[in-house]
Amino acid sequence: MRVMHGRPAPGVGTAVGKRVLGSLGAVALTVGLLSACDGGEQPPVDTPATSSPSPEESAPSPGPSAEEPEPEASASEPSSEPSGDGADEGAGEDAGDGTAKPGEDEGDESSEPGDGTSQGEGKPEGKGGDKDPKEEPEKPDYIEYGEVSARVGKLQQRLKDLGYFVTSVDKAYGGETQQAIFALQKAGGLYRDGVVGDATQNAADDGVVPKAQTSSGKVLEIDVDRQLVLAVENGKVVKIINASSGNGETYEAKGATYTAYTPRGSFAVFREVNGMHSSTLELGDMWRPKFFTGGIAVHGSASVPAFPASHGCVRVSNSAMDWIWDTWGAPSGTPVVVY
Structure with a gap:
């Protein structure tokens, strides 16, 4: 069964987006009102939009504390999992653009080179000591605002070929690409977060268009x-x-x-x-x-x-x-x- 959202929930269940809107709801208005952007008269409406609550963001779980080292041995530094989500701006007439904020890039730390000595310095704790806690985290399996890569360029070209409004295949996930992703997610009935996870990528691969x-x-x-x-x-x-x-x-x-x-x-x-x-x-x-x-x-x-x-x-x-x-x-x- 296909998961109907933009990406699978990473870590402890973080969901991207502070606000997601569904279709116009059915709530009766008590008075007949006029509607206009520019002063024109419109018939009364009884279907104001409703919004679904934004999923709460979960804080990352803290890494383990370093234990007090025994004499003649040093404790290794703990590692912490990166968390970081894009979030939609709130709505209002000409206020905010609904774009997701790019997350910060992880720092590139290099680990101490091993010298084959038996002093134990720089060796991580754990089974076999075969995992370096300072190792750079793997690239996420989803695409979000701010990424610049070949896979973004491939996605842009696919969206353009399908007819979504994309003018530039520049390999950079910016505002125009996000607008096209929003449109794809809407066409496919997916979670509208602008993040390209499995469901959104499958929609692009399957050629979902209205x-x-x-x-x-x-x-x-x-x-x-x-x-x-x-x-x-x-x-x-x-x-x-x-x-x-x-x-x-x-x-x-x-x-x-x-x-x-x-x-x-x-x-x-x-x-x-x-x-x-x-x-x-x-x-x-x-x-x-x-x-x-x-x-x-x-x-x-x-x-x-x-x-x-x-x-x-x-x-x-x-x-x-x-x-x-x-x-x-x-x-x-x-x-x-x-x-």
């Missing part, structure tokens, strides 16, 4: 349940982009109460701004927005976590929004299907 809901024409599909934006051409998904939509919470703006709701249905791009646009409700800036209903738009943002976090608009990365504008197109009149 299917289009439309069959003809050029359509921008928005999968609210899985928090993905799909560029679709005649029923074929040509690009898969990580997204973050309305979080279902209520908020105040210019003396009125709104609900952070992304409406579902069939729409079309009717207004676009080729540059930075400030929300008329003073909710923040939107990069090159394409509005498809009221004040709701697909737009670029520096903050695109793995969970719903917006006021109702659909966030994608700034570079992904540039691709939609400059490479794919999506001019006014382009169908937008939200489900």
